[in-house]
Amino acid sequence: MMHPLLHTPYLDNDLLQQRDKMVATLKQRFKTYGYQQIQTATLEPYDLYVGNPKIGNTDEMIKVMDTSGKVLVLRPDVTIPITQQIATAHMNVGEDTRLFYIMDVFGYRFEDDQKQRTQAGVEYFSNRTPAGDAEVIALAIHILKDCGFPEFKLEIGHAGFFRALLAQANLSNEQIAPLQTYIQTKNIAEMVDYLATLPIQETVKEAMQHIPFLYGEPNEVMEGIKQNGLNGIVQAELTYLVDVYNSIQAYGLTDHIVFNLGLINDMNYYSDVIFQGFVNQVGNPVVMGGRYDGLGDYFGARIPAIGFAFDVDLLLHAAKQHGLFTTLKEDEPIAVSYNISQQKEALAIALALRERGYAVVTYSTNDNRQAASKETVHIICETDSYNLYHGEQAISFQHISEVIQLLQERGS
Numbered sequence: 001m002m003h004p005l006l007h008t009p010y011l012d013n014d015l016l017q018q019r020d021k022m023v024a025t026l027k028q029r030f031k032t033y034g035y036q037q038i039q040t041a042t043l044e045p046y047d048l049y050v051g052n053p054k055i056g057n058t059d060e061m062i063k064v065m066d067t068s069g070k071v072l073v074l075r076p077d078v079t080i081p082i083t084q085q086i087a088t089a090h091m092n093v094g095e096d097t098r099l100f101y102i103m104d105v106f107g108y109r110f111e112d113d114q115k116q117r118t119q120a121g122v123e124y125f126s127n128r129t130p131a132g133d134a135e136v137i138a139l140a141i142h143i144l145k146d147c148g149f150p151e152f153k154l155e156i157g158h159a160g161f162f163r164a165l166l167a168q169a170n171l172s173n174e175q176i177a178p179l180q181t182y183i184q185t186k187n188i189a190e191m192v193d194y195l196a197t198l199p200i201q202e203t204v205k206e207a208m209q210h211i212p213f214l215y216g217e218p219n220e221v222m223e224g225i226k227q228n229g230l231n232g233i234v235q236a237e238l239t240y241l242v243d244v245y246n247s248i249q250a251y252g253l254t255d256h257i258v259f260n261l262g263l264i265n266d267m268n269y270y271s272d273v274i275f276q277g278f279v280n281q282v283g284n285p286v287v288m289g290g291r292y293d294g295l296g297d298y299f300g301a302r303i304p305a306i307g308f309a310f311d312v313d314l315l316l317h318a319a320k321q322h323g324l325f326t327t328l329k330e331d332e333p334i335a336v337s338y339n340i341s342q343q344k345e346a347l348a349i350a351l352a353l354r355e356r357g358y359a360v361v362t363y364s365t366n367d368n369r370q371a372a373s374k375e376t377v378h379i380i381c382e383t384d385s386y387n388l389y390h391g392e393q394a395i396s397f398q399h400i401s402e403v404i405q406l407l408q409e410r411g412s
């Protein structure tokens with residue numbers, strides 16, 4: 001059963017801690033594959049997007065005006081500005097460049113009311129090779145494993161597959177759009193009716209009707225393609241996909257791979273392999289990516305690249321749904337309360353604890369404040385005695401070193 005996305009207007013402390021932990025896991029994994037972090041501006045010139053055929057619909061971008069009347073957009077995508085930066089700096093990829101990011105994207109192509117989403121992604125600038133593409137896909141799978149998802153699927157398709165079929169049909173963009181939707185939603189009945197209205201060859205119609213079925217175990221999908229005589233049209237794309245798949249085999253990760261030749265991404269910049277990752281019970285993909293070798297051309301540079309982005313909030317939601325949140329260390333602060341005559345000494349104790357990374361709250365008992373809860377470690381500094389209370393236990397101490405030793409022994 002699919003669960004709708006939960007919309008949290010804000011994240012509470014627990015969720016934020018889980019989110020930080022998840023982001024740390026992703027960052028760590030990106031680093032182990034040799035990626036370096038990059039950050040781009042949140043507000044970008046609208047000109048970066050307008051008029052670029054490789055960039056989707058600019059209507060849905062959030063626009064603002066600066067004080068001089070110049071139109072800016074809130075970063076709708078990360079791949080585009082990074083490609084522009086690399087294009088400006090390099091013109092051609094000499095050396096491989098591996099970049100990762102944790103950045104928000106705004107207002108673009110989201111079905112729901114949430115106009116801001118955090119992406120954790122990578123961009124790998126390098127010439128197209130099956131081994132390079134396989135490494136990026138393996139990294140995405142590695143992350144899903146790191147997060148602890150027991151079951152997930154990575155669907156692989158090819159941006160050129162649908163395009164090659166379309167090239168035979170000579171259709172306008174308006175005619176293509178519904179077709180794309182029918183394929184994405186696997187709405188075969190309406191697709192058949194719609195195809196009947198289009199002026200295209202019967203063989204092409206049949207091929208298109210077959211696209212939604214080209215899903216599943218890679219060998220079976222390839223067999224289905226042959227049986228339907230589709231391989232002649234898209235031979236090069238298919239051979240490449242199989243090469244990538246064979247390379248993923250070397251990582252021992254093919255259990256998670258399915259082919260989906262009906263995969264169509266709304267981003268227009270993809271040129272070759274595209275992929276999306278799904279975990280059970282979550283309808284939308286938690287990760288999307290693909291190769292976009294032609295995007296740099298728009299910025300005047302030949303810089304082939306492949307990348308992906310995880311939707312951090314969706315991933316968090318999925319982890320919660322699957323009960324994958326680990327219990328975090330109890331971080332309730334230690335309470336230090338003191339008689340005003342002992343203020344200096346008590347504050348020195350608090351400082352020493354804070355210096356060691358403990359969270360500490362202090363208050364004067366003369367202020368008549370609420371007592372700490374039973375679970376809290378509570379240090380009370382009175383004129384003639386210093387005591388530490390925890391649950392039923394009460395221990396008196398002379399020196400802060402005794403407190404630190406006690407805390408360490410308890411593992412708190």
Ligand SMILES: N[C@@H](Cc1c[nH]c[nH+]1)C(=O)O
Nearest residue numbers: 079288289290307308309
């Ligand atoms: N920018 C793409 C993901 C991606 C990164 N690199 C390549 N593709 C997206 O937001 O869907």
